[in-house]
Amino acid sequence: MDQQTIRKAGLKVTLPRMKILEILEENSQRHMTAEEVYKELLLRDEEIGLATVYRVLTQFEAAGLAERHHFEGGQAVFELNRGEHHDHIVCITCGKVEEFMDETIEKCQAKIARRHGFRIADHSLILYGECDNPECPNRPK
Amino acid sequence: MDQQTIRKAGLKVTLPRMKILEILEENSQRHMTAEEVYKELLLRDEEIGLATVYRVLTQFEAAGLAERHHFEGGQAVFELNRGEHHDHIVCITCGKVEEFMDETIEKCQAKIARRHGFRIADHSLILYGECDNPECPNRPK
DNA sequence: AACAGAAATGAGAAGCTTACGCATTGGCGT
DNA sequence: ACGCCAATGCGTAAGCTTCTCATTTCTGTT
Ligand SMILES: [Mn+2]
Ligand SMILES: [Mn+2]
Ligand SMILES: [Zn+2]
Ligand SMILES: [Zn+2]
Numbered sequence: 104m105d106q107q108t109i110r111k112a113g114l115k116v117t118l119p120r121m122k123i124l125e126i127l128e129e130n131s132q133r134h135m136t137a138e139e140v141y142k143e144l145l146l147r148d149e150e151i152g153l154a155t156v157y158r159v160l161t162q163f164e165a166a167g168l169a170e171r172h173h174f175e176g177g178q179a180v181f182e183l184n185r186g187e188h189h190d191h192i193v194c195i196t197c198g199k200v201e202e203f204m205d206e207t208i209e210k211c212q213a214k215i216a217r218r219h220g221f222r223i224a225d226h227s228l229i230l231y232g233e234c235d236n237p238e239c240p241n242r243p244k
Numbered sequence: 245m246d247q248q249t250i251r252k253a254g255l256k257v258t259l260p261r262m263k264i265l266e267i268l269e270e271n272s273q274r275h276m277t278a279e280e281v282y283k284e285l286l287l288r289d290e291e292i293g294l295a296t297v298y299r300v301l302t303q304f305e306a307a308g309l310a311e312r313h314h315f316e317g318g319q320a321v322f323e324l325n326r327g328e329h330h331d332h333i334v335c336i337t338c339g340k341v342e343e344f345m346d347e348t349i350e351k352c353q354a355k356i357a358r359r360h361g362f363r364i365a366d367h368s369l370i371l372y373g374e375c376d377n378p379e380c381p382n383r384p385k
Numbered sequence: 386a387a388c389a390g391a392a393a394t395g396a397g398a399a400g401c402t403t404a405c406g407c408a409t410t411g412g413c414g415t
Numbered sequence: 416a417c418g419c420c421a422a423t424g425c426g427t428a429a430g431c432t433t434c435t436c437a438t439t440t441c442t443g444t445t
Contacts, residue, residue, distance in 0.1 A: 115412060117422065137403080152424040157403060159422095173314060177402065177432095192362055201360050211349045212371055219342050220376035221333055228369045230353055235361035256441060258393065278432080293395040298432060300393095318403095318431065 112166035119151045123159050127169065127183045134172065134180035134191075134200050174200070174229060190227075194234035201234075253307035260292045264300045268310065268324045275313065275321035275332075275341050315341070315370060331368075335375035342375075 105124050109116050126143050127135065135143075141156045160181050163169035171179050174193050188209075189202040208228065216223035233239065246265050247257050255261060267284050268276070276284075282297045301322050304310035312320050315334050329350075330343040349369070357364035374380065 115421065117412070119423070150424085154404075154425075155423055161404090173316075175314075179402085192357060192360055192364075194362065195365060201362075203356050203360065205352050205356060208349050208352045211346050211352075215344050215346060216333060216371055216373055219333055219344065221335065221342075221371065221373035222376075223333075223371055223373040224336060225372045226370065227372070229367065230357055230362065230364055231366045231368070232357055232362035232364040235363075256392065258441070260394070291395080293397095295396075295433075296394055302433090320431085 108168065112163070112168050114162060114166060118149075119155045120159050120162075122147070122149050122151065123156060124163070124168070124183075127163075127181065131183055131185070134174075134182050136178040136180055138178065140181070172229075173227070175231065190229065192230040192232065194236070194239060195231050196233050197236060197239040199234050199236060199239070249309065253304070253309050255303060255307060259290075260296045261300050261303075263288070263290050263292065264297060265304070265309070265324075268304075268322065272324055272326070275315075275323050277319040277321055279319065281322070313370075314368070316372065331370065333371040333373065335377070335380060336372050337374050338377060338380040340375050340377060340380070 105121050105128075106116050108124060109120050114120060122144060123140060126140055130143075137153070137156050137160055140160070141151070141153045144151045144156070160169060160171070164171050164181070167184055169181050170184050171181055172191065173179050174191070175195075187204070189204045190208075192201045192203060193199070212226055213223060246262050246269075249265060250257050250261050263285060264281055267281055271284075278294070278297050278301055281301070282292075282294045285292045285297070301310060301312070305312050305322070309325055310322050311325050312322055313332065314320050315332070316336070328345070330345045331349075333342045333344060334340070353367055354364060
């Protein structure tokens with residue numbers, strides 16, 4: 104239940120938090136911007152301000168409930184933390200996002216950090232390319 | 245000579261472009277924000293507007309002369325393209341940036357892209373952590 | 386060396402995303 | 416049910432980057 108999720112994250116259970124978590128859950132295969140979450144709230148006739156959306160998403164992130172990613176394009180995107188780390192590959196033409204996890208890369212990163220005397224806290228790996236979707240606008244016909 | 249560099253990039257040789265290229269060259273070990281380049285121009289009594297700095301940096305990037313990176317913190321940083329690709333490891337405490345290149349990681353990325361049907365165009369790999377610099381503010385004493 | 390056309394520049398304003406201030410509302414423990 | 420403090424909504428502001436447009440500067444050509 105969402106209430107438990109929010110409570111366990113150390114946050115007071117409020118309507119905005121419930122609704123936003125709900126939306127992230129229903130779109131767990133996507134990566135949504137704050138604006139998109141906000142628009143989705145409007146569709147559902149929820150009177151929740153954009154500032155609250157940003158605030159709640161930031162709180163979810165701080166609580167480890169959600170992750171924020173900075174793909175090219177200015178707007179940050181959010182997704183629920185599913186417990187297993189993954190990185191992203193983004194189509195620069197149609198925006199499609201796929202996820203992957205590569206043990207070899209992860210290990211190499213740790214090794215590199217060690218070699219440079221860094222205690223690694225986080226990392227961001229994003230591959231940009233053109234996807235092979237026939238519907239992808241960039242596909243030569 | 246800088247003039248040749250700029251001309252070969254397909255850009256008209258202008259004073260702002262010369263000066264900005266000069267500054268990037270003199271700071272080739274750093275990663276500078278547009279604002280930092282602008283401040284450096286002010287120190288040199290060059291009457292070059294911030295808008296021009298942004299424009300020129302963007303043009304340098306488009307021409308392959310420079311690279312833009314988005315480390316955490318809002319501001320993009322720029323560096324001259326030295327011809328050899330590298331990725332970055334950033335200290336989240338003192339901001340120190342080190343560079344690395346790992347053939348294994350690069351190969352894995354290519355493999356992953358292939359597996360997902362993406363023609364890879366670019367990638368961004370940034371490791372965040374705490375460095376071991378004794379001067380680093382975060383160092384426990 | 387002067388000229389003309391096109392491209393580039395400077396200054397300020399605007400755009401966009403995100404954060405903030407504050408009066409008001411709303412959870413939640415009592 | 417009550418009251419306190421956190422959370423919210425709205426408007427505003429901040430930070431970074433880009434745009435607009437009148438003016439200047441290149442560049443190739445007389
Ligand atoms: Mn994801
Ligand atoms: Mn670099
Ligand atoms: Zn695509
Ligand atoms: Zn450090």
